[in-house]
Amino acid sequence: MSLSTAAVRYRPIDRSQVSPVSLDEQLPADHEVRALWDFVCQLDLTALQRPAKAVEGHPGAPLLPTELLFALWLYATGEGVASAHVLAEKCTRDLPYQWLCGGRPVNYHSLADFYTAHGTALRALFVEPIAALRQQGLITLTHVTLDGRKVTASASKDCYRREGTLQRHLDEAAEHLRQVEAQRSAAVSARQAAAQRRGARDRHARLERALVVVRQRQARRQQANRKASPPEDARANETDPDAAKMKMPDGGYRQAYNVETVTDLASGLVVTVAVTNQGSDNGQLGVMLAQLQQEQQARPQAVLVDSGFADQDDLERWEQQQVQVLMPPKNEKQERQAGRDPYAPKRRDSAAVAAWRARMGEPTARQQYQRRAPVAEGVHAQQANRGWRRFRVRGLAKVGVEALWQAWAHNVMRLLAQGVSLAGTVRAALV
Numbered sequence: 001m002s003l004s005t006a007a008v009r010y011r012p013i014d015r016s017q018v019s020p021v022s023l024d025e026q027l028p029a030d031h032e033v034r035a036l037w038d039f040v041c042q043l044d045l046t047a048l049q050r051p052a053k054a055v056e057g058h059p060g061a062p063l064l065p066t067e068l069l070f071a072l073w074l075y076a077t078g079e080g081v082a083s084a085h086v087l088a089e090k091c092t093r094d095l096p097y098q099w100l101c102g103g104r105p106v107n108y109h110s111l112a113d114f115y116t117a118h119g120t121a122l123r124a125l126f127v128e129p130i131a132a133l134r135q136q137g138l139i140t141l142t143h144v145t146l147d148g149r150k151v152t153a154s155a156s157k158d159c160y161r162r163e164g165t166l167q168r169h170l171d172e173a174a175e176h177l178r179q180v181e182a183q184r185s186a187a188v189s190a191r192q193a194a195a196q197r198r199g200a201r202d203r204h205a206r207l208e209r210a211l212v213v214v215r216q217r218q219a220r221r222q223q224a225n226r227k228a229s230p231p232e233d234a235r236a237n238e239t240d241p242d243a244a245k246m247k248m249p250d251g252g253y254r255q256a257y258n259v260e261t262v263t264d265l266a267s268g269l270v271v272t273v274a275v276t277n278q279g280s281d282n283g284q285l286g287v288m289l290a291q292l293q294q295e296q297q298a299r300p301q302a303v304l305v306d307s308g309f310a311d312q313d314d315l316e317r318w319e320q321q322q323v324q325v326l327m328p329p330k331n332e333k334q335e336r337q338a339g340r341d342p343y344a345p346k347r348r349d350s351a352a353v354a355a356w357r358a359r360m361g362e363p364t365a366r367q368q369y370q371r372r373a374p375v376a377e378g379v380h381a382q383q384a385n386r387g388w389r390r391f392r393v394r395g396l397a398k399v400g401v402e403a404l405w406q407a408w409a410h411n412v413m414r415l416l417a418q419g420v421s422l423a424g425t426v427r428a429a430l431v
Contacts, residue, residue, distance in 0.1 A: 023095070023098055023099045023102070023103050024099065026095060026099075027095055027096065027099045031096065031099075032416045033075055033096040033099060033100060035416055035421070035422060035423070036071060036074060036075055036412060036416065036422070037067075037071055037100065038422070038423035039412070039422035039423045040067050040070055040071040040074065041067055041423070042422075042423045043067075043070075043125065043128075043129075044125075044128075045066045045067060045070060045125070047118070047121035047124065047125070048066050048070065048114075048118045048121050048122070048125070049066050050117075064106060064110055068100060068101065068106075069110065069111065069114040070114075071100055072087060072091070072097065072100055072101070072106065072111065073087070073111070073114070073115060073405060074405075074408055074409060074412060075096065075097070075100070076090070076097075077386075077405045077406060077408065077409035078386065078409040078410075078412060078413040079386070080386040080387035080388070082387070082388065082392045082402075083392065084108040084109075084111040084112035084115065085108050087106075087108070087111050088105070088106055088107065088108035088111060091105055091106045092105050115393075115401070115402075115405070116393055116398045116401050116402075118401075119397055119398075119400060119401040119404070122401060122404050122405075122408075123404060126404055126407065126408060127295045127296070129411070129422075129425075130269075130271050130272075130295075130296060131296060132425055133267075133269065133425060134296070134298075136425050138267055138269075138415075138420065138425065139264045139266075139267050139269055139271065140264065140266050140267075141264060141271065141292075141296065141298050141300050142265075142266070142300060142301045142302070143264075143265040143266065143300060143301060143302045143303075143304065143368075144262050144263060144264055144265060144271065144292070144300045144302075144303050144304070145262070145263045145265055145303070145304045145305070145372050145375050145376035146260065146261070146262050146263075146284070146285060146288050146289075146303055146304070146305045146309060146376070147260075147261055147263075147305070147306065147372075147376035147377060147379070147380065148258050148259065148260050148261075148281040148284065149258070149259045149261070149380040149383075150246050150248055150249070150256045150257070150258050150259075150279075151256060151257055151258075151259055151388070151389065151390065151391055151399075152248075152254050152255065152256050152389065152390045152391065153237075153240050153243035153254075153255040153256050153257055153390075153391050153394070153399070154239070154240060154390065154391050154392060154393065154394050155237045155239045155240035155243045155255035155394070156237070156238070156239045157254065157255065159237050159238035159239050160235045160236070160237050160238075160245075160255075161210070161214075161235055161236065161237075161238055162214065162233045162234070162235050163211065163214050163215065163218065163233070163234075166207060166210050166211045166214055166236065166238070167211060169207055169238065170204070170207040170208060170211055173200070173203050173204045173207050174204060176200055176203075176204075177197075177200040177201060177203075177204045180196050180197050180200045181197055181200075206238060206239065206240075206241060206394075207238060209241040209242070209395075210236040210237065210238055210241035211236075212241075213236040213241040213242065214234050214235060214236035214241075217234035217235075217236065218231075218233065218234040221234055237255055239394065240255065240394040240395065241395075242257075242277055242394075242395050242396040242399075243255040243256060243257060243277060243394075244256070244257075244277040244278070244279060245279075246258065246279040247279065256279075257275050257276070257277055257391065257396070257399050258275065258276045258277070258278055258279065258281070259273065259274075259275050259380075259403050260273065260274050260275070260276065260281070260284050260287075260288055261273050261376070261379055261380070261407070262288050262289075262291075262292055263375055263376055263379050265304065265371060265372075265375055268375050268378065268379070268414060269410075269411045269414060269415070270379060270407040270410055270411055271292060271296065272288065272291050272292045272295055272296075273403050273404060273406075273407045274287070274288060274291060274400065274403075275396065275399050275400045275403050277396060280308070281306070281308055281309050282308055282309065282310075282311065283310075283311065283314070284309055285303070285305055285309045285310040285314045285318070285325070286310070286313075286314045286317060286318070289303060289318060289323065299321060299322075299323055300323060301322070301323065301324065302323065302324040302325075302326055302368075303318070303323060303324070303325055303326065304326045304327075304368075304369055304371065304372035304376070305325065305326070305327045305372075306327070306328075306372075307327055307328045307329065307330050307332070308330065309327060310325055310327055312349075312350065312353050315352060315353050315356050316350055316352045316353065319352040319355065319356060320352060324359070325356060326359075326360070326365055326368060326369045326372070327356075327360070327369075328360060328369070329342045329343065329357060329360060341361075342357075342361075343357045343358060343360055343361025344357065345357055345358070379410060382410060383406050383410065386409070388406055
């Protein structure tokens with residue numbers, strides 16, 4: 001038979017073969033997930049553990065280790081994964097996640113529950129590595145930046161209601177909840193029935209919260225209103241009552257939260273973070289510096305903030321505590337265009353405020369202030385590049401936890417990129 005008439009011979013594909021190579025051998029020795037796992041194993045995660053029914057000598061499926069759940073979310077957040085469903089899928093097909101899990105799947109319910117269940121413990125746990133990094137000289141806290149970023153809430157724009165509508169919907173939700181909890185049907189499995197009850201309870205709770213929020217907002221409007229005509233009726237969102245309508249950087253208005261981040265200027269690491277539902281950053285300087293002082297038992301020598309973060313009371317308070325506030329005066333550009341010196345003392349300025357204005361007019365202070373934007377706004381830009389442009393959870397408490405996960409991921413990924421031994425840093429601080 002000639003070559004021209006013979007059938008072509010192809011290499012067979014046999015997918016039934018079992019690879020003799022273990023997960024540990026497949027993962028490169030210098031992969032960053034190994035360093036992350038070593039770091040997590042050095043942390044005291046006792047506060048994140050939940051009561052266990054699965055104990056030795058008794059029936060029940062074994063629990064997932066707390067270290068595994070924490071490491072999975074930390075690594076996933078750094079890669080821009082914020083969905084428990086997506087994370088559970090990655091645990092079955094992506095090598096770094098398979099290596100963490102030991103090749104066994106993880107239920108997405110367990111992942112979702114763990115993500116938001118430990119807000120207070122997660123914040124306390126965040127404080128400890130910052131203190132360890134300070135002890136090792138990787139964070140100085142001499143100069144910090146403070147910046148806010150508005151992140152869109154997981155709220156429907158079509159569910160913004162006044163008090164009357166919210167009350168009617170709450171009554172309907174209460175009746176629906178009563179029916180769901182009373183129903184018994186063979187056509188619905190126990191799991192489906194539990195899911196229906198959980199959904200009905202969640203909606204009822206959100207509407208109760210929305211009614212409280214809308215009444216609070218209406219009371220504040222009436223108190224602030226000085227006109228003869230009554231103020232416009234306040235509204236709240238049914239899907240996320242704590243979210244507030246804010247003007248976003250693109251000029252549009254959306255339901256959002258304001259993420260306030262304090263960053264160490266020298267290292268670029270986040271040292272504390274908080275979430276508010278106030279559209280303005282005004283007044284947040286004192287709040288965030290007080291939070292930093294409470295967590296780290298230290299005050300910075302200087303704080304670099306954008307114009308509008310502090311009022312005269314804030315300036316006086318922190319200047320008296322030897323914290324230099326490097327913040328441009330309001331309307332600096334307009335003052336210059338009008339031929340006025342924006343750094344000259346004003347008639348109502350106190351001595352501390354006048355000193356602040358004079359300092360901001362000096363070339364040294366202005367040059368130092370220019371270091372703020374690359375660090376403060378760089379943190380927000382990196383978070384956006386990782387895909388964090390919208391909250392995945394609802395409610396002020398839970399979005400605060402999500403912001404903490406983002407701060408955790410930012411710090412860990414930055415330190416890994418710099419080649420810092422995270423586990424070694426924590427071990428050295430504990431000795």
